[in-house]
Amino acid sequence: MEHMGIEKDRLHFSWISSAEATKFIDVVTQVTESVKALGPAKKFVKAG
Numbered sequence: 001m002e003h004m005g006i007e008k009d010r011l012h013f014s015w016i017s018s019a020e021a022t023k024f025i026d027v028v029t030q031v032t033e034s035v036k037a038l039g040p041a042k043k044f045v046k047a048g
Contacts, residue, residue, distance in 0.1 A: 005041075009034050010041065
């Protein structure tokens, strides 16, 4: 993805069973925090 201009920390894959609600919440929280810390994607900002 980096060759397309997307930082590696903006993409995350994880296998979570439908029975693992707690794991889902933890993964979503972790990914959301890491993406927020990166700030807006510079390459894909819509000109306003």
